Amino acid sequence: EVAIFPPDVSVMEYTFGGVRGTTKTLRNWLSTKSQQKRRTNYYTFESESVRAKKKKSLSSRLSSMEAAEPEDSHTTNHRHLNWVSICVITYFNVSGGPWGSESVISSAGPLPGLIGLVLMPLVVGVPLALVTAELGSAFPVNGGYSVWVTKAFGKYWGFQESMWSLMSGIVDNALYPLLTYKAILLGFGIERHGLPFAVEFLARASIAVLYSLPVVVFRGPLGIMLWICCLLILVPFLVGSFVGVATHPVEPSVLLEWREEPTLSDYGLLANVLYWNFAGIDSASTSAGEVCDPGPNFRKGLLSCVLLCFLTYAIPLVAAVMVDKPHYSEWEEGSFTRIMGEMVSGSYMQVIAIAGIVGNCGMHVSEMFEDGWQLHGMAEIKMLPKCFRYRHPYFGTPVVCFGIQCLIIVLLQAFDFYAILCIDNFCSVLGVLLEVFAFVKLRHSYPHLPRPYQIPLSNVGATLMMLPLVMVLLFVAISSLMQSWASLSLNVGVTVICLTIGMVLKQCGILAEGDMATERTTPRRQQYSIVSTDTDSDCSVQKTVEEQKTVEENQHAPQQC
Numbered sequence: 001e002v003a004i005f006p007p008d009v010s011v012m013e014y015t016f017g018g019v020r021g022t023t024k025t026l027r028n029w030l031s032t033k034s035q036q037k038r039r040t041n042y043y044t045f046e047s048e049s050v051r052a053k054k055k056k057s058l059s060s061r062l063s064s065m066e067a068a069e070p071e072d073s074h075t076t077n078h079r080h081l082n083w084v085s086i087c088v089i090t091y092f093n094v095s096g097g098p099w100g101s102e103s104v105i106s107s108a109g110p111l112p113g114l115i116g117l118v119l120m121p122l123v124v125g126v127p128l129a130l131v132t133a134e135l136g137s138a139f140p141v142n143g144g145y146s147v148w149v150t151k152a153f154g155k156y157w158g159f160q161e162s163m164w165s166l167m168s169g170i171v172d173n174a175l176y177p178l179l180t181y182k183a184i185l186l187g188f189g190i191e192r193h194g195l196p197f198a199v200e201f202l203a204r205a206s207i208a209v210l211y212s213l214p215v216v217v218f219r220g221p222l223g224i225m226l227w228i229c230c231l232l233i234l235v236p237f238l239v240g241s242f243v244g245v246a247t248h249p250v251e252p253s254v255l256l257e258w259r260e261e262p263t264l265s266d267y268g269l270l271a272n273v274l275y276w277n278f279a280g281i282d283s284a285s286t287s288a289g290e291v292c293d294p295g296p297n298f299r300k301g302l303l304s305c306v307l308l309c310f311l312t313y314a315i316p317l318v319a320a321v322m323v324d325k326p327h328y329s330e331w332e333e334g335s336f337t338r339i340m341g342e343m344v345s346g347s348y349m350q351v352i353a354i355a356g357i358v359g360n361c362g363m364h365v366s367e368m369f370e371d372g373w374q375l376h377g378m379a380e381i382k383m384l385p386k387c388f389r390y391r392h393p394y395f396g397t398p399v400v401c402f403g404i405q406c407l408i409i410v411l412l413q414a415f416d417f418y419a420i421l422c423i424d425n426f427c428s429v430l431g432v433l434l435e436v437f438a439f440v441k442l443r444h445s446y447p448h449l450p451r452p453y454q455i456p457l458s459n460v461g462a463t464l465m466m467l468p469l470v471m472v473l474l475f476v477a478i479s480s481l482m483q484s485w486a487s488l489s490l491n492v493g494v495t496v497i498c499l500t501i502g503m504v505l506k507q508c509g510i511l512a513e514g515d516m517a518t519e520r521t522t523p524r525r526q527q528y529s530i531v532s533t534d535t536d537s538d539c540s541v542q543k544t545v546e547e548q549k550t551v552e553e554n555q556h557a558p559q560q561c
Helices: 023-032 058-068 083-094 110-138 145-153 155-173 175-187 197-217 222-247 252-256 264-278 281-286 294-323 336-343 348-380 399-412 417-445 459-482 485-507 516-521 545-554
Strands: 012-015 044-049 529-532 539-542
Touching: 083 222, 083 281, 083 294, 083 348, 110 252, 110 264, 110 281, 110 294, 110 417, 110 459, 145 155, 145 281, 145 417, 155 175, 155 348, 155 399, 155 417, 155 485, 175 197, 175 336, 175 348, 175 417, 197 348, 197 399, 222 294, 222 336, 222 348, 252 294, 264 294, 264 417, 264 459, 281 294, 281 348, 281 417, 294 336, 336 348, 348 399, 417 459, 417 485, 459 485
Parallel strands: none
Antiparallel strands: 012 044, 529 539
């Protein structure tokens, strides 16, 4: 933690979390006497200012700190993610391709499906993107939504946020082997009906294991692979959509059709599929510590991601509905391979099947990579047992975390697509609800929290903007529970397990209230603080956070926000 200001201004008390800079960087910053060129990032704001000016030279103090501690290689220059990188990384956590969106049309008909496809990004995608941009810039540290919820409601609910987000990510990864399996069967003309359950389970489980292996041995840059996957996914679908519309007679009137007598269950399925196709915007916050200039980059990157996801679904779905071969009532998850084959040619089905394998593998790898390191980080701050901290001696990857994820994914292959989808959505909704409540709480309780980007609405306006989102989330949660007995029992079981584990850890003192964000994001040798005191109008340097807290108690320092 570091709290410093140029020597020619009155010193305000600040607390910084997740500071990546070195003492040399801070000394150079002081010499500029310009707040615009600061190398650190605000974490929380202290409301009371210190009236006296500094008497001693901060530069000499920083020089002594440099002599005492070696320079850390992880400086603020490591922040290399711009808005384009944020867009493509988040895209693979949210969409990654139009697979699984076929039920948007077949569940209740083209008209309600397309209306929902337009409303869902406006009601869910854009508000979540703006919330993530505001809080991601206010808390520019790795950890994201877990840090927000912990700051607003304490460590217990921060742990619940982490667990629900993890469960949502792991369960979501169980869908990609299933979609790949169906794409291979349709693309290469293999008849699915009549296959024994054991054969299907072993095939899907084998795909899940194969998809998990690259995460264990991966040592290169993930962004390059995602860019390649993005091109391999979008180009075949764009080509197939335009070729299909140009070479087949189209019926635009089909877009206005409504399925005969849709039930409430059909609308629940429509809401679940739509939410799943736009959920995950908040995942960008988990790497906020890697983003340069978080304010504008988060806003532009996430809003661009929402638009890209919408076009990914809208273009092929609208084209397929107008061509209507096969009829939209026959569509199910994985049917895009057959649809594109009918629109272009039979051999094009193999192209879409290969693109499906690449796209689903990319989504599986990126999701598993993120969730595995989040498990490892929770073990680092002693929220999970030490075994989760183990890394492979050669690859340096958390193999225990990846192995547990792979085991859960393999077991979930026994369920069908919609049962897995309902579990995924229910856990995701619980996490997003906590994030929304944390956003509202921080807006009202911490109005002076520095926010490089802030939604241009008052506190009341921002709260009202969240109401449609909360209503959609509640409807998705209820429909996920009531979809089937399997989804009901699994969702209740997962919720009870997460709440129970949190209570046990709280009773054991592991989730005792404290600054989890600092523990999580600040290396030990960067835990320094320069705090201005009220007694002698000077800056006292404490070499550890523990010593700083002791001195503040002795000096009766004001309580942190």
